[in-house]
Amino acid sequence: MKNMSVIIEVFFLTALVACLLGGMWLILFDLGLNSKYRSAVMMALAVVGCAAVAFFIAHLISFYPTA
Numbered sequence: 001m002k003n004m005s006v007i008i009e010v011f012f013l014t015a016l017v018a019c020l021l022g023g024m025w026l027i028l029f030d031l032g033l034n035s036k037y038r039s040a041v042m043m044a045l046a047v048v049g050c051a052a053v054a055f056f057i058a059h060l061i062s063f064y065p066t067a
Helices: 002-030 035-063
Strands: none
Touching: 002 035
């Protein structure tokens, strides 16, 4: 049961991170960032997203209650 709960929570947290990073993407390019930086911004946001999801997975596996 713990495994299924962790998978469901990781799914929801990943969706939350994706929405937040999508908002950051829109804010950066609406404020006038040139399109030549599009690939660099995409890579930076992907790294941040992967790090956040890895952090969530590590903490859910380590600290999720067993009962």
